[in-house]
Amino acid sequence: MPTDQSRSINPLRLAKAKERIVGSLQLGSLARLKGLLLENKGELKYSLTFDYDEAGVCVVGSSIESRLILQCQRCFKPVEVEINKSSLLGVVNDDEDAFDSLAREYEPLQLNDSLITVEELVEDELLLSIPLSALHPLDQCTAIEDLERINAEAKLNPFSGLAALIKDKD
Numbered sequence: 001m002p003t004d005q006s007r008s009i010n011p012l013r014l015a016k017a018k019e020r021i022v023g024s025l026q027l028g029s030l031a032r033l034k035g036l037l038l039e040n041k042g043e044l045k046y047s048l049t050f051d052y053d054e055a056g057v058c059v060v061g062s063s064i065e066s067r068l069i070l071q072c073q074r075c076f077k078p079v080e081v082e083i084n085k086s087s088l089l090g091v092v093n094d095d096e097d098a099f100d101s102l103a104r105e106y107e108p109l110q111l112n113d114s115l116i117t118v119e120e121l122v123e124d125e126l127l128l129s130i131p132l133s134a135l136h137p138l139d140q141c142t143a144i145e146d147l148e149r150i151n152a153e154a155k156l157n158p159f160s161g162l163a164a165l166i167k168d169k170d
């Protein structure tokens with residue numbers, strides 16, 4: 001039975017039962033993603049596990065997978081970026097002590113009244129994994145081709161610029 005992804009879950013309770021939630025979301029349904037993607041197509045696959053560690057911290061194991069269409073910051077054309085992120089989230093309360101005592105390998109996950117939706121949780125994870133500056137590999141970026149063409153033309157005729165300037169004076 002598919003979980004209702006917009007419904008609130010209680011990680012603390014799910015951890016007691018060592019639950020696992022697996023599913024997928026349409027990228028177009030994630031509101032905070034708007035404006036970051038060049039195309040709102042595709043899906044986000046996720047797997048969430050809930051457990052307590054030896055110190056009694058509620059730990060959510062999150063694993064997300066997606067392909068995003070972003071804009072290359074060099075040539076401004078679409079670039080496909082593969083996302084594959086696994087992380088361990090340690091559930092903390094509001095107080096700072098909990099943040100400080102959280103084991104290094106955990107990212108803090110703050111909850112409102114012990115509740116969060118699956119959608120919020122995996123959307124957060126995805127937002128953290130989007131590269132700030134998406135770029136094609138050098139050999140696939142058209143901006144590099146353009147640059148090389150300009151350089152090549154300049155080498156073939158180094159004085160073309162100068163000649164044009166002189167011509168303009170006449």
Ligand SMILES: [Zn+2]
Pocket residue numbers: 072073074075076077079135136140141142143
């Ligand atoms: Zn590019």
